[in-house]
Structure formats: structure tokens, C-alpha cells
Amino acid sequence: MATFIQLIVDGLSTGSVYAAIALALVLVHQATGLINFAQGGMAVLAAYSAWWLLSRGVPLVLAISASVLLSFAFGAVVERWLMRRFERGDPDTAVVVTIGLLTLITGVCGWLFTYNNQQFPSLFSLDAVTFLGVSVSQRSIGTTVVIVVVMLLLQALFAGTKLGLALRAVAINPQSAAFSGLPVERLLMVGWGLAAALGAIAGALVAPQLTLTPGMLDNALVYALAAVILGGLSSPIGVVVAAWMIGVLENLAAVYVPLIGYDLKVAVPFILIFVVLVVRPQGLFGRKTVVRV
């Protein structure tokens, strides 16, 4: 029984890593209608900037805060000077551009900081807390708490604020949004900036565990995309729940379903996606997109 609960707790903390990236993906999608494949790469770049500041003697909290601000600016700049050219055209082109951006950022990180694994200090201690025979590191708890807070903030942003409403309006129909007086271009920049800032937080949370390398989030991105599809592109709460589900189910399937084992557990989220998409194409928590003809 203790092993069973431990596996669930382990799954939740792995799932939180996926959730961090998934939230940034949702934010960009809500604000611009795109899936940004470079989200993970931008988070890695942010983590490197924090790491660089640390190596110059800047305290950890300040370094991470600075990287969040820098990332906001970087996200806005990428939108203004790169993505802007593709937003009006075919969305497929824009998505391919983000994949190109991912490759480019990974290469630049490798060139600047080498591909060696760099140690990134954690905001939270690794000491374990034990209750009911289950041990959880403070780092896992801290990561999970931050993710939940960010998730609630995002939910509140989209559902309860004028900015959130404006971002959504711009994403759904930029033309009508412009006609009703919204500063569409600035809102797009803000959307990308916020997503990049969120990515920076995600990068700082997971870098201590995965150790900082240019490709640190490549595998996590695949799981994050699975969580986004599973939870629904429009729901921050949905993707976090989906990411946790993926983490937990993966572990349980590996241990308790002999046929799956550790070799096939990677398939679990994708089987889940398949089933969910057949039954509920908008994702578990997503809203149906209705297009008027």
C-alpha cells in the first residue's frame, strides 16, 4: 500500500513538471490561437539567463525574477519581430516557424553555454517530508504549489479580467477585436510575453531536477502537448489535471500492468489521448469551438 501511494505521489511530482510547460502552451494558445513548439526552448533560454546571473553572484531569487522579466521582453520581441509576419497567414506556417525557433534557440544555448549538464540550484530544499509512510521532497511540494498558484492565477486572468477577455477576443477573431477598438498588436505582444514569463518560472522549477542542458525540456514538451490535448486547449485547470493524470497513470501502469511495464509506459498518455479525443474531441475540460457559417 505504501508503495502504491508513493507511486501516486511520484506521479504527481513528475506531472507537475509537464504541467508547468503545458500552462505556458495554453496561455499562448489562448492569446494567439497558436501552439508554440518553442515554448520549452524559450523556458530553457530563460533558465540559462538565470544560471548565468547566478554565476555572476546574483542571489537565486533575484536571478529567477530577472529571468522572468527578461523572458517577458523576449517573448514580446519574438512576437513583434518574428511571429507577426506569419500570424495573418496560414496557421500551419506559423507553427512550423515555432519549430524552427525551437531548433534555433537550442542551438544558440548550446553554442553559448555548451551542452554539458549544468547544476541549477533549487528554490526548495531536497529534504523529504514523510507522512503515512510516504516521503515527498520539499522540492516536489514547492513545485506543485507554485504550479497550482500559477494555474489559479491564469484561470482568474482569462475568466475574470478585462485583459483576459481582450486576449481571448484577439485570439478568436483578431479582425472583429480590432474593429471594437482593442489594441490587437499590443495584446498579442503581451500574450507572448506572459507565456514566456510563465515559461521562465517553469524552467527555474524543473532545471534543478533535469539539470540544465539545451535539450532539457524536449521530452517534457511531448508530455506537455499530450496534457494540453487531453485537458483541453482552453482550460488551465484542465491541463494541470491532465498532466497529473499522465504522471500518475504512467507510473501505475508500469508497475501494475505487466504487459505495459516500464518499456511501454510512454504510450500511456497517447492511448489516453486517443480515447479522449474519440469520446470528447474538445478535451476533458475544454470548451467546444463553434464556428458560425
Added chain:
Amino acid sequence: MSRHFRSRKALVIAVASTLALTFAGCSREGGGDGATGAAASPGITDTTVRLGISTPLSGSTAGPGTCTVAGVKAYFGAKNAAGGVAFGDGKTRTVEIEALDDGYDPQRAKANYDSLKDDVFAMTAGLGTPTNRAWREAAIADEVPQVLVMTGDPLFSDTQESPWQLGFVPIYQNEGEAFGKLLVASGAPHKVAILSQNDDYGAGYVEGFKSAVEGAANIEIVDELTYEATDTSVDAQITQLSASGADVIFNAMSLVPLVVSALQKAQQLNWLPSWFLPSNTSSPGAVVEPGGGAAFPGIYSVSFAKAPASPAFAGDEDVQTYLAALKEHGDYPDAPAFPHCQWSWMVGATLEQAFTTMTEPTRDDFMRALRSIENFEAPLMLPGTAVTTTESGQPAVPTVVVQKYNGKGYDTVESLG
């Protein structure tokens, strides 16, 4: 229509430039020198010899990959600065090294080989099993030496199967076996948990380990799990293994971040077994320290190279020469984080050993010379290990010694505990 025309034009330009490059390559080769006679192989003149390396310089394996170039470059950089290497045919040559990045991608490795093969005398030192395998057959067909490569795959050390190849580092089985023997020799009863990578690498280690503990009454394997090289976490595996009650974990894992998090996870679960790590993921600075290895009764690994970070070798003359050369000639200003830097330095010394007994400037004679080295103690080698290339089925370094983490580096041990 105009689009069609443009792409045709582009094709013509592409073909023309390829041809031009090919001719340029030919003329460079022909322009070497005629003095050595018609028998000289490509890539060698009376004054220079050129070696090629295809290795990962970008991507997740770039850390060790960069080292495989740095060591050998440093070794020959220092030799060149001192005038060059005296070959067995009486000529002194400087050694040039051309390294290309394959990003651990087999296709790029093959392309690198194709672009280097007519230009270099021999290919050497490159890291990676799938990448070296990608052009092994081509190298055999072209009769190009692919020697002292950094792979633990036994295929490269089989003289029948691989007449133009020779692996440098101990094969995976050598490492697993060395640790298994130590456990058996301890005499005390041990329960062993195994966590290995689900590929030839993990399987090779486990095979070697099992062959050593087979039939030993004091060793029981209580649980055996695998993980995929693409996994981001092995927390669930560690949780499951911790419930097995094992007091030893045989952890054949090649990914640095996963080893670090496995060590941390076990501590959180308060499971503190003796821990075995492969030579390529047991770096004190990059793995054991960040993983908090001091908490365990023992972190064991195998090695054949002196660790420059270890206080035991701080004053060692070999180590100091090596570190200075690495900075000056190897484009590697930092302290080496991976043992591959040291291995690559030894590759340089082993190649020099072969060069000094070569009597003709041909690839054939080079292979003969390379395959007749016995008990050569290359610089940086640990006592008890040596380069021996005369035995088929074994790599150039067939022996390893088991070592235990001492808080800073590793010490050779004769028994567990």
C-alpha cells in the same frame, strides 16, 4: 513555369558545385608529395599525418563528445609543438586532426565519414555506438582504419567481423563483470536490485554482471527493472526497487540527469544501498556530488584512468602535463568533467605507440602496428590496467579496476565495504 525553371537552375548549380568540390578534393590529395612513393595511403605525407574524428559536438552527448576530441588534440598538439612524432619509417611527422560534429546522429556520422575518408589516414576516438556502427561496414569496404573509438560494443573488437576496427574503452561486459566479481569475493550475502537502460548498453552491463555472480551462493538478484533512454524520470522505478529490500543496486544508466535524480530519489525514500555506476556516469563533479552520493554506504564504479580531480593525483606528473596540454592545445579551458577527456589523451598515446613501430606509410601497416601493442601503460592509466591489442574479442583496454567514491574522487578497492 518560372518556378520550375528556377529549381532546375538550382539543381544545376548544386551539381556543378559538388563536382567542383570533388575535383578540388582530388587535386589536394594528388598535390601531397611523391617522395613516399606510390604506396603511401591517403592522409599521410613525409611531414604530416591527418586523423579524422566524427563525434557528438552538439546535442545531449556533446559534453563527453567534446572531450573525445580535446584529449587527442591536446596530446598531439603538445607533440607537434615539440617537433612532431617520430614514426617507425624514420620520418618525423606532425599530426593534424579534423573533427566533425555528428550530434549522435548515425546518418550524420556516416556523412562525416564520407567527407573525411579520402582526406585522412585513419578515423579515431569518436564517441557513440550507433554512430560508429553507421559507417563500420563502409570503413571495412574502403579499408579505412576506424580505431580506438569510444564504444563499449564488443562488435568493434572482433577481428573477424571488424578487420579495420578496434574499440578503445572496455566493453560493457568487462565493467559489469568486474563489479560482479567484487560482490562475490566479499563473501557476505547481498541482495541486488538491477535498473538498466533498455538497449544494448544496459543489456551488456547486466550480462557481464550476471555472468560473474552466476552460481554464487551469497548473491541474490531480487528485482530487475529497465527504463527508456527518452524517459525524464526514473522515480517510479526507484520507488519500486526500494521495496525489494536490496542492499546493492546495479545501476547501468548512461544519462547523467537520471543518475543524479535516482540518487536523490533513493535518499528521499531513505533507501541507502551500495550503488554501482558505469564508468561514463560516475563523474564525481557532474553526478555523485549533485546526487548527494556521500549519503550511501558506498558508490562504486570502474575505471582505468586517473581522475584529475582526485586529491590522490593532484601532484601526479602525468596529470599535470595532461591538464596543461588540455588548456593549451585542446581548446578545453575548464577542468574536464568527463573521463572521455582522459581516455582520448590515452588514445593519442596509443596511436603514437603504433606510429613509432610503423615501417611503411600505409593503412595496412598501421593496422599491423596497432594490433601488436602489449601491456602498454599509457599516461594517466591506473596501476593494474594497460593497453593490450593482441587479443581478438577484447578492446584496447580490456581491464578495469573497481573503485569507491571517497567524497572527492575515487580510490581503487579490493573488496566491498
